[in-house]
Amino acid sequence: MTMTNLFTIILLLAGCFFFLGGTLGLLRFPDLFSRLHALTKVDNIGLGLIAAGMAIHIGSPWAALKIFLIWLSTLLASSTACYLVAKFQLGRPSESPEVPAK
Amino acid sequence: MTDLPASPLVALLVGVPIAFALVSLFFRTEGRARTGLLGSLGTTALAFPAILEVARKGTVIHLLGGWAPPLGILLRLDPLAAVFIGMTALVGGVISLYAWWYFRKEATAGGTSALFWPLWLFLWAGLNGLFLSNDLFNLFVTIEVVGICAVALAVLSGKAASLIAGLRYLLAAIAGSMGYLFGVALLYGSTGTLDITLLGAALTPGPATTFALIVMTLGLMIKTACFPLHFWLPPAHAAALPPVSALLSALVVKGTFYILLRLWTEVFGVSLTFAAGQLIGVAGAVAVLWGSWQALMQDRLKLIVAHSSVAQLGYLLMVFPLIVLAPGVAAESANWLSPAWTAAVYQVMAHGFAKASFFLSAGIIVIALGHDRKSSLRDLVARLPMTAMAIAVAGVSLIGLPPSGGFFAKWMLLKGIFMSEQWWWAPAVLGGSFLTAGYVFMILRLAFAPAEAGQPVRPVPKALQVCALVLAIGSFLIVLPADHIIQFLESTAPFATGVETYPEGGRHGND
Amino acid sequence: MNGFFIGVCLFLLLNICLGLLRVWRGPTVADRLLTTQLFGTTGMAILIVLAGYLGELTLLNVAITFNVLAVLLVICFVQVWKPGKKGGKA
Amino acid sequence: MSLWIDSLLAVLAVFLAVRCLLAPTLPQCVFLFFAFGLTLALAWARLGAVDVAIAEAAIAAGFLGVLLIDALRDFSRSRSTGEGGDRPSRVSQGLVGAGVLVFLVVAIEAVWRVPNGGGLTALAADNLPQSGVDHPVTAVLLNYRSYDTWLEVGVVLMALLALFATGGREYFCRPVVRAVDPLLRQVILLFTPVLFLVGAFLLYLGKTEPGGAFQAAVLWGAGGILLHLGGWPVFASMAPWLRHLLLTAGFGFFLLLGFLFMAGGGALFEYPLAQAGLLILVVETLAALSIAAALTAIFAYFNGMSAESAEPFTPASS
Amino acid sequence: METYQIYSLASAVIFAVGLAGIFTTRLFFKKIIATKIMGGGVFLCFVSFAERDALAFADPVPHAMVITGIVVAVSAAAFALALARRIQQLTGQETFPVEEE
Structure with missing residues (x-):
């Protein structure tokens, strides 16, 4: 159980915990905006932790840089998505939930 | 297989039409039509030196990219493929001429008629690629090329009816090719090669091979519009533009039949059973009777002709029970194989010429009289003498009366049937001919009947009628070089080869 | 150590299955779009773990594609379903 | 241990395919199809087919997804459930179901007992320097x-x-x-x-x-x-x-x-x-x-x- | 029960689901998605055999075939989708007329 393995395990466990939190938030929260809130923030942190854990495990600096860039682009992407979806949802008048057929 | 003489002509047969299609994209309507016509006549001209080369050197091959079959793809031009390519070139060339004048006279809604030429040249290249290819996955790609271009051509007329029929045709085509691909996956998994000749040698009977046979046969039967799965053909062919419906029924359905023929004789010889051949024969017989009966019931001329396509394709299927021999019968002792194969080849050619001529004539009638209901056929002899002649001649060939190509095909089929003592197919063949005679003579009776006055007849360019007549006469002329063609075909496999089945055979060939 | 990575992958996959419920229950189309976001991010996490576990660093390119995919879907959804156009119901 | 991941991915893909086709409304069907595309992409990554994973994720789930979302707007405006719901008559559905079931049994037996053909890996590897x-x-x-x-x-x-x-x-x-x-x-x-x-x-x-x-x-x-x-x-x-x-x-x-x-x-x-x-x-x-x-x-x-x-x-x- | 067998079984099931989907659903939209699912099943079968025959690397030929197949299937699906939208625009129909396939 070398030091790096210990770090990897801790980071991965933390990442998984955050992912679990994000998913539960997505299921439990009452309306769209709170779900957006949960999903975007928590999942990004979860991905960041897992990415850091794996970067340590893989060890090669190039891979670590690549993983960090991937995480950075995900931050950009999901925050934009969160903003756009929220703005889209605000623009719609009373949202009639879609009743499944028959 | 790789030691045969190579020739660049084989690759040009696919490359030239695509080159012309790409060049034609750069022009507007007028220039595009001219390039398209040039391309089609060029491809027609290209087919004959290729056939001559095969006649001289026998089977000619082309190793694409210089790699040998298990890894690379092999294009093989053997006599059987040469005859199919020759027929496609002749019929396609005349249809291109017809289309050239047709689109100068009739602009379709939305100006999409300019798209006819690139799509038709891509379709032609796909058909040539399909007849040449010796590789299963490459056949899938060419089937998709032919399928997408055929549906695109079918919906060119822009009417809602043709769009719905086109969507149904496309969904059937995709489902059929996915079924075919599933069979290819199983064959590759069990033998590790995709080349038809290598596969034939390496294949071992077993549940995987039998299932691959079933799913590939069903897939190809959907695309060849064989009886139980022919629902998409009549609306698609009837709603399309005249030159397009001629292409679809004369050429496109023949491609997948050609693959079915090759797969059954060269690849699945191992796991075929006598019952499988009989089942395909039954499907063919019912198709002949049902298609002809439906054609008799239709009111619109194009629907009559479309249903008769389904019937004539049934004749092609009735060749299979003669080729798949009964258990224990050796291929050498079966003397009826040569007439059976001749029947298949001649039915393809005769039906190609006659059906194309019929659809082109129907197009002329729609131009002249505005609609193609049966009532419009009245007094056709006086109004459009040449078209009436074309319909009569093509009808004779479809029925199979003596001098025509259709007769030679049905005669050889009957000869094969009686020599192989499978007499139960004869009533279906004769019944089909009687029903076909029913609707052809019904059309001719109307053509000679006096018409009510006051039906305006719009002038039709003479060239269109000449094209229809040339094709109809062509279905008679193909009989003259019969013996040369048969000798030319008999020199190499798979012509006149039977599929020996073992007494215990594999599982039932077809569910 | 390897068993641990497999465990993490399994956990993330179960996460995706949980997310499915939102696709099923989600009242509005926007909710369903959210689950595509969730799948995208969780999928990338699984890919990164697999990359480390299998030693296949090329899986990171697949992660980049997942990221592009999520962005493309959201922007297309927002631009096409703009409320400005005829209010299409969800 | 790693078989757990594969079996879960396989079951998830099948479940998504079935759910996607049975979904009552169109938007559900589309988004379940995305999930199916992503699960398939993960399956390709798991099977070592990285090229195919990128192609599947980018083309099938990405490009086709964009087209589906674009089309979804028109289709969902009109009554997306269509008149008489999305089910054909009970009889024809039963018939089709039985036919597909037989097809499935034969397919599984065939796929299960496919002899090992050996594939072209060795040949491709030997010719790699010439390519x-x-x-x-x-x-x-x-x-x-x-x-x-x-x-x-x-x-x-x-x-x-x-x-x-x-x-x-x-x-x-x-x-x-x-x-x-x-x-x-x-x-x-x-x-x-x-x-x-x-x-x-x-x-x-x-x-x-x-x-x-x-x-x-x-x-x-x-x-x-x-x-x-x-x-x-x-x-x-x-x-x-x-x-x-x-x-x-x-x-x-x-x-x-x-x-x-x-x-x-x-x-x-x-x-x-x-x-x-x-x-x-x-x-x-x-x-x-x-x-x-x-x-x-x-x-x-x-x-x-x-x-x-x-x-x-x-x-x-x- | 190796890895590839799980996926080849799943491919047979997914193919059957797609096939059933084409016949049972009535909306154009779903029939197109059903054909794409059928395609996915077939490609899964291809790649599972590639994984079975792997040596230093997995068998590249099925991978190349699947990439070509995916692009061809997506082109056909895009064309079918365009046809369905044109029909819906011109006639407002979203299913095939009453007589079934």
Whole structure:
């Protein structure tokens, strides 16, 4: 159980915990905006932790840089998505939930 | 297989039409039509030196990219493929001429008629690629090329009816090719090669091979519009533009039949059973009777002709029970194989010429009289003498009366049937001919009947009628070089080869 | 150590299955779009773990594609379903 | 232990496929289809097929997803459940169900007892030095079976022509309104160059690692689509002849090169070993460019087709 | 029960689901998605055999075939989708007329 393995395990466990939190938030929260809130923030942190854990495990600096860039682009992407979806949802008048057929 | 003489002509047969299609994209309507016509006549001209080369050197091959079959793809031009390519070139060339004048006279809604030429040249290249290819996955790609271009051509007329029929045709085509691909996956998994000749040698009977046979046969039967799965053909062919419906029924359905023929004789010889051949024969017989009966019931001329396509394709299927021999019968002792194969080849050619001529004539009638209901056929002899002649001649060939190509095909089929003592197919063949005679003579009776006055007849360019007549006469002329063609075909496999089945055979060939 | 990575992958996959419920229950189309976001991010996490576990660093390119995919879907959804156009119901 | 992941992925894919087809409303069906696409992409990654994973995620779940979302708007406006619900009569459904069940049993038995054919791995590996590239899948795609790839680049072009055949061509150059949202515009302006860079990276990477023409093509196509969505219809507003050139470049140059080498006495698409690597890279770039252009054109046509901008159909000169 | 057998079984099931989907659903939209699911099943079968025959790397030929197949299937699906939208625009129909396939 070398030091790096210990770090990897801790980071991965933390990442998984955050992912679990994000998913539960997505299921439990009452309306769209709170779900957006949960999903975007928590999942990004979860991905960041897992990415850091794996970067340590893989060890090669190039891979670590690549993983960090991937995480950075995900931050950009999901925050934009969160903003756009929220703005889209605000623009719609009373949202009639879609009743499944028959 | 790789030691045969190579020739660049084989690759040009696919490359030239695509080159012309790409060049034609750069022009507007007028220039595009001219390039398209040039391309089609060029491809027609290209087919004959290729056939001559095969006649001289026998089977000619082309190793694409210089790699040998298990890894690379092999294009093989053997006599059987040469005859199919020759027929496609002749019929396609005349249809291109017809289309050239047709689109100068009739602009379709939305100006999409300019798209006819690139799509038709891509379709032609796909058909040539399909007849040449010796590789299963490459056949899938060419089937998709032919399928997408055929549906695109079918919906060119822009009417809602043709769009719905086109969507149904496309969904059937995709489902059929996915079924075919599933069979290819199983064959590759069990033998590790995709080349038809290598596969034939390496294949071992077993549940995987039998299932691959079933799913590939069903897939190809959907695309060849064989009886139980022919629902998409009549609306698609009837709603399309005249030159397009001629292409679809004369050429496109023949491609997948050609693959079915090759797969059954060269690849699945191992796991075929006598019952499988009989089942395909039954499907063919019912198709002949049902298609002809439906054609008799239709009111619109194009629907009559479309249903008769389904019937004539049934004749092609009735060749299979003669080729798949009964258990224990050796291929050498079966003397009826040569007439059976001749029947298949001649039915393809005769039906190609006659059906194309019929659809082109129907197009002329729609131009002249505005609609193609049966009532419009009245007094056709006086109004459009040449078209009436074309319909009569093509009808004779479809029925199979003596001098025509259709007769030679049905005669050889009957000869094969009686020599192989499978007499139960004869009533279906004769019944089909009687029903076909029913609707052809019904059309001719109307053509000679006096018409009510006051039906305006719009002038039709003479060239269109000449094209229809040339094709109809062509279905008679193909009989003259019969013996040369048969000798030319008999020199190499798979012509006149039977599929020996073992007494215990594999599982039932077809569910 | 390897068993641990497999465990993490399994956990993330179960996460995706949980997310499915939102696709099923989600009242509005926007909710369903959210689950595509969730799948995208969780999928990338699984890919990164697999990359480390299998030693296949090329899986990171697949992660980049997942990221592009999520962005493309959201922007297309927002631009096409703009409320400005005829209010299409969800 | 790793069998758990595979079985879970397989079950998830099957479950999503079934749910997708049984979903009562269209939006549910579409988003379940995305989930199915992503699960399949993960399955490819798990099976070591990284090229296929990128292609599946980018093309099947990405590009087709964009088309489905675009179409979803029109289909979901009208009563998406359709009259009489989505189920045909009980009898025919039972019949079809029984038939498919029999088909399934026979299929499973066949797939289970497929003899081990051994595949072409060894052969592909031995000929790798002669193929001019180091990555086996790129070698197969662009050297051993380059005829398939050439035809397939053509199929994308034919699909575009077929799209024009379904209706008027003028959907294609319909004016696109500039995105009003400042943040959206900035993000698109930031993301598009990144996409083109990553696409070029994947294209060059194709020589030694998974990547190549189609993956690069879809990323560039995604860039083109983002620009179109953002309000800069860069492709639609291009000069017609340039557009035609871009669309036919990949397919045409591939053939031209083949003819040249055939004239020089080789077989079609046979490249001399010395320049094989370079030629493959050039052909790959042009193929990627023309597929990206075709995908952008397909999306531009789709976007122009959306309902509220479709006034009664006016035939225009082509 | 190796890895590839799980996936080849799943491919047979997914193919059957797609096939059933084509016949049972009535909306154009779903029939197109059903054909794409069928395609996914077939490609899964291809790649599972590639994984079975893997040596230093997985068998590249099925991978190349699947990439070509995916692009061809997506082109066909895009064309079918365009046809469905044109029909819906011209006639407002979203399913095939009453007589079934």
